[in-house]
Amino acid sequence: MPNFDPQPALRHALQAAQWAGLRYSRESTQTRAVRNDAPEKNDTTLEEGAMCEVLIDGHFGYAATADLSNAGLQRAFDQAIATTRATAGHKVHPFTDVHRAAVQGVYQSPAQKPLATTPLALITDCLLAASKAMAIDAKVVNRSAHAAVIQTHIDYYSSNGTHTTQRFDMVDITVAATAAEGMQSQTRTWTHTGQFGGEVFDVAAFAQQGLRVATEALELLAAPNCPSGTMDLILMPDQMMLQIHESIGHPLELDRILGDERNYAGWSFVQPSDFGSLRYGSPLMHVTFDPTKQNAMASYAFDDGGSPARREFLIEGGVLKRGLGSVESQERSGLPGVANFRSSSWNRAPIDRMANVNLEPGTSALDDMIASVEDGILMSTNRSWSIDDYRNKFQFGCEHGRLIKNGKLAGVVRNPNYRGVTVDFWNRLGAVGKDEATYGTLFCGKGEPSQVIRVGHSSPACLFRGVEVFGGQS
Amino acid sequence: MSQSPFVTTVRQHFDAVADCVLQSLLPREAATLNLNAEETLFVRFNNNRVRQNTNVEQIAMGLQLQGAGRTAAMSRTLSGNVEADCAAMLQMLTQCREELAVLPPDPHQVPVENHGSSDETFSGQLLAPDAVVDAVVGPAQGCDMAGLYAAGSIVRANRNSKGQRHWFATQTFFMDYSLYNGSRAVKGSYAGTHWEPAQWAANLAHSKHLLALMDKPLQTVKPGQYRTYLAPRAVADLVGMMGWNALSASAWKQGRSPFKKLADKESRLSTQLYITENFGLGLTPRFNTLGEVSAPAVQLITAGELSTLLISSRTSKEFGLVANGANESEGPRALDMAPGSLEEKDVLQQLGTGLYLSNLHYLNWSDPVSARVTGMTRYACFWVENGEIVGPIKDMRWDESLYDALGDKLLALTTHTAIDPAVDTYYHRALGGSRTPGALIDNFTFTL
Numbered sequence: 030m031p032n033f034d035p036q037p038a039l040r041h042a043l044q045a046a047q048w049a050g051l052r053y054s055r056e057s058t059q060t061r062a063v064r065n066d067a068p069e070k071n072d073t074t075l076e077e078g079a080m081c082e083v084l085i086d087g088h089f090g091y092a093a094t095a096d097l098s099n100a101g102l103q104r105a106f107d108q109a110i111a112t113t114r115a116t117a118g119h120k121v122h123p124f125t126d127v128h129r130a131a132v133q134g135v136y137q138s139p140a141q142k143p144l145a146t147t148p149l150a151l152i153t154d155c156l157l158a159a160s161k162a163m164a165i166d167a168k169v170v171n172r173s174a175h176a177a178v179i180q181t182h183i184d185y186y187s188s189n190g191t192h193t194t195q196r197f198d199m200v201d202i203t204v205a206a207t208a209a210e211g212m213q214s215q216t217r218t219w220t221h222t223g224q225f226g227g228e229v230f231d232v233a234a235f236a237q238q239g240l241r242v243a244t245e246a247l248e249l250l251a252a253p254n255c256p257s258g259t260m261d262l263i264l265m266p267d268q269m270m271l272q273i274h275e276s277i278g279h280p281l282e283l284d285r286i287l288g289d290e291r292n293y294a295g296w297s298f299v300q301p302s303d304f305g306s307l308r309y310g311s312p313l314m315h316v317t318f319d320p321t322k323q324n325a326m327a328s329y330a331f332d333d334g335g336s337p338a339r340r341e342f343l344i345e346g347g348v349l350k351r352g353l354g355s356v357e358s359q360e361r362s363g364l365p366g367v368a369n370f371r372s373s374s375w376n377r378a379p380i381d382r383m384a385n386v387n388l389e390p391g392t393s394a395l396d397d398m399i400a401s402v403e404d405g406i407l408m409s410t411n412r413s414w415s416i417d418d419y420r421n422k423f424q425f426g427c428e429h430g431r432l433i434k435n436g437k438l439a440g441v442v443r444n445p446n447y448r449g450v451t452v453d454f455w456n457r458l459g460a461v462g463k464d465e466a467t468y469g470t471l472f473c474g475k476g477e478p479s480q481v482i483r484v485g486h487s488s489p490a491c492l493f494r495g496v497e498v499f500g501g502q503s
Numbered sequence: 504m505s506q507s508p509f510v511t512t513v514r515q516h517f518d519a520v521a522d523c524v525l526q527s528l529l530p531r532e533a534a535t536l537n538l539n540a541e542e543t544l545f546v547r548f549n550n551n552r553v554r555q556n557t558n559v560e561q562i563a564m565g566l567q568l569q570g571a572g573r574t575a576a577m578s579r580t581l582s583g584n585v586e587a588d589c590a591a592m593l594q595m596l597t598q599c600r601e602e603l604a605v606l607p608p609d610p611h612q613v614p615v616e617n618h619g620s621s622d623e624t625f626s627g628q629l630l631a632p633d634a635v636v637d638a639v640v641g642p643a644q645g646c647d648m649a650g651l652y653a654a655g656s657i658v659r660a661n662r663n664s665k666g667q668r669h670w671f672a673t674q675t676f677f678m679d680y681s682l683y684n685g686s687r688a689v690k691g692s693y694a695g696t697h698w699e700p701a702q703w704a705a706n707l708a709h710s711k712h713l714l715a716l717m718d719k720p721l722q723t724v725k726p727g728q729y730r731t732y733l734a735p736r737a738v739a740d741l742v743g744m745m746g747w748n749a750l751s752a753s754a755w756k757q758g759r760s761p762f763k764k765l766a767d768k769e770s771r772l773s774t775q776l777y778i779t780e781n782f783g784l785g786l787t788p789r790f791n792t793l794g795e796v797s798a799p800a801v802q803l804i805t806a807g808e809l810s811t812l813l814i815s816s817r818t819s820k821e822f823g824l825v826a827n828g829a830n831e832s833e834g835p836r837a838l839d840m841a842p843g844s845l846e847e848k849d850v851l852q853q854l855g856t857g858l859y860l861s862n863l864h865y866l867n868w869s870d871p872v873s874a875r876v877t878g879m880t881r882y883a884c885f886w887v888e889n890g891e892i893v894g895p896i897k898d899m900r901w902d903e904s905l906y907d908a909l910g911d912k913l914l915a916l917t918t919h920t921a922i923d924p925a926v927d928t929y930y931h932r933a934l935g936g937s938r939t940p941g942a943l944i945d946n947f948t949f950t951l
Contacts, residue, residue, distance in 0.1 A: 064757075067609070067610050067611065068573075068574070068607055068608075068609050071574065071575045071576065071602060071606055072575075072576040072577070072578075073575075073576070073598070073602075074578050074579070075578070075579035075580065075595075076563075076579070077579070077580050078561070088553070089555070091555065091558070092558040092559075093557065093558065093559045093560065093561065094560055095560075095561060095562065095580045095581065095582050095583065096560075096582050096583045096584065097582060098582075098584065101583070105558070105560075108558045111632065111633065112544065112556050112558055112632050112633070113556060114633075115632065115633035115636060116546065116553040116556045116635075116636050117553075118636075119552050119553045119636050120552060120553055121549055121550065121552045121553065148605075149602060149605055149606075150605045153606065157607075170757065171757040171759065207757060207758045207759060212763060212764055212767070212769055214758040214759065214871075214872060216759065287549070288549050288550065288649060289547070289649070291549070291649040291681060291683065292649040292650040292651065292679065292680055292681045293651070295864070295881075296686070374930075376561055377557070377559075378555050380555075413867045413868055413869050413877070415866065415867045415869075415877045415878055415879065415900075416865060416879075417865070417879040417881075417898045417900070418864055418865070418881055418898070419898070421898075422898065422899075422951045424869065424877045424900060424902065424950070424951070426870075444870055444872075446869060446870075448900065448950065448951055450951070474929065477545070477547050477650070477651035477679075477928065478543075478547075478557065478559075478653065478928035478932075479927065479928045479929040480929070481929060481930075500870075501869075501870035501872060501875070502870055502872075502873040502875060502904060
């Protein structure tokens with residue numbers, strides 16, 4: 030529980046506001062990094078503060094403060110009231126307290142071993158084990174291992190009776206080996222990101238992954254460049270994550286469709302009239318927004334406006350059904366949405382964000398998908414990403430490629446890239462694997478002022494027919 | 504001009520809390536403290552109306568503690584209450600000591616030293632919070648404008664246990680915006696320390712003029728190689744990629760720098776290219792988080808050859824290089840690209856037939872070893888024939904190596920330059936920015 034009583038400040042705000050809310054957030058992030066067997070970074074950050082929110086003349090406005098005394102909170106509310114009173118006459122849309130319905134509830138990440146009691150020495154041992162395991166060849170010039178341990182506590186209160194408490198335990202691990210020779214270098218990484226406890230810090234597992242990525246980095250260093258041409262493409266889950274994120278998640282955000290994001294991240298090719306009719310992809314494509322996914326990075330019970338989080342289908346059988354929009358965007362657009370009004374920290378107002386956006390498993394075994402490809406390539410692990418501001422023309426690169434010849438995996442290739450246009454690409458979806466894996470990232474950027482948010486994406490491997498593939502210059 | 508009350512309060516607060524921490528160090532300990540504070544009003548606009556307004560007041564202090572050859576760092580939000588913040592920072596000092604006890608030795612530790620002191624405070628004339636919306640949207644009446652207004656005070660400060668003291672405070676604003684005619688858009692930015700209604704009106708008028716050019720028939724250009732003019736802001740986007748490991752000495756030594764061939768003298772850029780880390784632009788303080796003060800100007804690229812990479816003290820220690828005041832991330836903080844000889848009035852004529860790109864979007868390395876970058880065109884980008892603008896283009900994807908675009912393919916740089924102040928607002932308002940000319944490039948590669 031926060032060490033203050035929000036109620037006096039909320040009552041104070043109600044003297045001028047039609048509704049008031051207060052979101053308290055406390056987050057500690059411990060970052061440990063090792064490079065070439067030596068400590069690189071030992072850093073802990075503690076962020077703590079409150080976002081005070083008021084509704085004045087149908088307009089929600091915000092003021093953030095780290096002064097959690099009653100006087101400090103009242104000052105922040107007064108600031109929010111003054112600014113919101115001055116801006117409300119120019120609001121984009123009139124809202125009411127219906128858009129902040131009263132809720133109560135709790136959420137706790139599913140950690141098996143509490144992060145709070147995970148010894149720093151164990152984390153360091155894991156990172157060192159990975160670093161040492163990568164030392165298999167002098168060509169492996171850089172061996173790095175990094176872990177961020179994040180514990181977040183969010184309490185949300187409102188003048189109409191909301192009180193939610195959510196506690197998140199999150200871990201983000203990256204182990205990376207760079208092999209270099211002459212002017213050439215190749216990097217291979219392993220990531221493990223999600224809502225976990227201390228159970229993920231297993232020295233043997235870190236050493237195993239370190240050995241694997243170092244071995245594969247050396248393979249890539251000796252491999253030929255990825256060929257160029259139009260061919261069938263199998264994307265493994267650690268690249269599907271990025272494909273889903275950039276070409277499904279962002280274009281379906283209702284605030285983008287409404288134009289809020291036009292000046293920064295961009296607009297969307299999706300039109301309001303597309304919901305219910307646009308054939309986004311092949312009939313094998315089923316995409317969900319699922320903040321209830323166990324261990325996924327962006328699972329929660331309530332968004333930052335207090336909306337209860339539920340699993341919803343965004344795309345069913347390839348047809349667009351629902352957008353990623355909060356109650357405010359739903360009200361403005363008249364479109365169905367989800368509970369995704371999220372902020373990065375106490376000092377930012379919530380906006381429409383992805384949470385866990387997943388491609389649901391299909392029925393194909395990976396071996397069968399490979400067997401169905403005469404001439405193609407299998408790509409793993411995102412390395413490069415770029416897409417236009419309407420989320421149409423993308424170009425993505427991967428760390429690792431395996432050629433597929435006559436239904437069998439063939440040699441490793443380096444610098445594999447592919448490009449396409451979103452709806453055309455998803456309509457080339459020819460098979461969906463039956464075994465999914467879940468990945469996540471801490472760093473999805475969006476918004477003005479800007480915010481990085483955590484997202485999770487689950488997906489099986491998928492096969493796409495006839496994709497433009499190419500390699501590097503070197 | 505009077506100093507912001509926030510800045511005055513933060514200064515007193517920083518000194519009090521820093522004294523509290525530094526006076527509590529044990530004899531064999533050394534520490535560095537950094538402060539990052541802001542008081543900002545953000546107003547987000549869509550369709551010339553207010554989407555969200557947020558006041559943010561935040562102070563964060565970082566502590567780096569060294570002892571027994573180990574290094575630990577912690578940072579936290581401060582409440583603004585001296586007693587509470589001293590107690591919180593002392594608790595953090597205790598936690599750092601506990602960490603030092605279990606950490607392995609840090610072989611690349613940079614000892615705490617006194618690198619001198621500095622004191623700079625710049626005041627501005629900002630709009631009163633309740634006057635912002637009318638001042639911004641008034642001249643934009645009738646426009647479909649989206650964007651962000653941000654204004655207020657920003658503070659960076661540093662002290663250490665060897666007596667070093669740095670202080671930098673500034674009051675600034677920016678209005679980063681775009682204007683729309685349906686899906687056709689132009690980008691604009693107005694930034695400074697003193698809001699002048701006439702300047703804002705003139706800035707908007709220029710953007711409206713550009714938007715009118717977007718009324719011409721939309722051109723579809725096939726993928727291929729085209730003679731291309733990048734306006735200064737597009738050049739800023741392109742050379743901004745040098746901040747993604749290219750100019751980092753640590754990345755070079757770790758085999759991760761896209762400029763490895765440049766650093767190893769296997770490749771070179773155009774002899775027209777001169778790039779400096781130039782603190783004379785006044786966009787950011789010269790001191791870094793260790794309190795080291797960079798030279799006023801550090802020549803990075805001279806006539807297309809690398810003069811030096813950005814080298815932090817930690818990298819210097821690890822790899823035996825000479826540090827040059829770079830920050831820990833070894834990215835440029837005030838990149839300044841020298842102008843050339845192409846007059847602005849001659850740009851279209853010299854372009855002849857090809858593409859005029861005002862802005863680029865979403866850049867990323869597509870083949871780091873070759874310093875190849877991919878990205879999109881965005882905003883006011885035109886197809887030009889025989890020196891005349893024919894019409895705006897549909898967005899195009901491009902994919903081009905910096906060794907080529909800023910190498911043999913670079914035909915000319917313009918005499919005019921533009922300052923692109925940082926408008927990043929992740930976590931807090933950023934300082935810094937760049938100054939770049941426009942660039943005429945032959946056979947720029949468009950792929951989709």
